[in-house]
Amino acid sequence: MTDSLHFLVSEELAMPADPLTSAMARIIAARYPDAARAVLFYGSCLREKNLDGLMLDFYLIVSDYRAAYGRRWLAPANRLVPPNVFPLEHEGLFAKYAVLSEEDLTRLCGPQADNVSVWARFAQPSRLLWAADDRARRHVVDAIASAAPTLLQLTLPMMPPSSSPGILDLWRAGFTFTYDAELRAERKGRSVSIVDVDPDRYERFGRAVLDDIARRQGSGPQGEAPQILSPDDAANRWRRLQRRGKWLSVVRLAKASFTYADGIDYLAWKINRHAGTNIAIRPWQRRWPLIGALTLLPRLFRGGAIR
Incomplete structure (x- = not known):
């Protein structure tokens, strides 16, 4: 008899991770004291023993976007096109974290989601490194158990x-x-x-x-x-x-040019690392990151660097 899916998800989320990633999770949560509910670590870095030179991936789950951001434009941006993405550096390690509400985590892990970005990632292994309380922990397990x-x-x-x-x-x-x-x-x-x-x-x-x-x-x-x-x-x-996923990828790229410092350099680094390209960002592209990022797209499609 197989183990229940809920049990397997709960067990996997509770597995240990590198202590530095746990420290980064606490730092992320501390940035949002009125809203943070959970912090998840996911992605290929889960399998790496040496994290130097890698970009670590986290999800911050918040109670709601207004509690996280107040009245700033970031709240409606996160609500309309989730998630917002921000950078983090700690003890020489670099990371990015995406922000989702508890409601959106549940919706985007389930069959009603209008894009694959969340359930495709959480059908893969992840770790729950910080939770505000048992209720927050149970909510994460329930949501992620619907991704696969x-x-x-x-x-x-x-x-x-x-x-x-x-x-x-x-x-x-x-x-x-x-x-x-x-x-x-x-x-x-x-x-x-x-x-x-x-x-x-x-x-x-x-x-x-x-x-x-x-x-x-x-x-x-x-x-x-x-x-x-x-x-x-x-x-x-x-x-x-x-169709929707490709469009959303471009919109998120545009949004990240405002929420993510040096976002275009990160984009070039990620593409070079995964696709074996040698993209160099020009000074004008750093001054105008949204336009600079969008001008890369036709070249990347033609070269097959992105699909």
């Missing part, structure tokens, strides 16, 4: 009907679809390597997800997890997610 079912429910109908895909094949296909729904700097094949770096984890979580879907929706004639959507409906849903 969202991914696999949308992926199941897209698998060839004549095939018998394994659980890892399902994950690989799902992450490939999500990578096509955002502007990504990573090389082709990165979506597959996510699964291959820890297949045991994805096997266990995949079985728990399919059991969870079958429990909630009823199992198929062979005891399999049911397909919630028809293949045509699922394909249409992915197309909508891909």
Whole structure:
């Protein structure tokens, strides 16, 4: 019998992380004393033992945006196009943290989300490094426990009907679809390597997800997890997610030019690191980061640095 999905998510979120990342989580929470509810650490850096030279990724979960920002323009910006993203440096380590409300975390991890950016990330491993109280901790676990079912429910109908895909094949296909729904700097094949770096984890979580879907929706004639959507409906849903995801990526890039100091340099660093390019930012692009960032897009598409 497989472990319950909720148990696996709770167990994984509670696993230890590098003490410096825990210190950074506390610093992030302290910046928002009236609103901070939880801080999550996620991304490829979870697997790294040496964090020097890396950009660490965090999510700050807040009670609501007005409590986090007061009456500044950042509150409506975060509400209209979540998340806002900010930089952090601590003891020589560099990080960025994205801000989401508890309400948006729940919405964007679930099947009602209009883009993949949150549930695609939290279908992968993450760590809950700080929580304001037990209620905040339970809320995070409940929200993240819906991320992987969202991914696999949308992926199941897209698998060839004549095939018998394994659980890892399902994950690989799902992450490939999500990578096509955002502007990504990573090389082709990165979506597959996510699964291959820890297949045991994805096997266990995949079985728990399919059991969870079958429990909630009823199992198929062979005891399999049911397909919630028809293949045509699922394909249409992915197309909508891909169109909206590309547009949202550009809007978030524009917003980050205002919320993120030296954001265009970070953009160039990330693309160079993942895509093997050698982009150099010119002085005028630093003076006008929004225009400078947007002028990179046609060149990056032509060169295949982002997809």
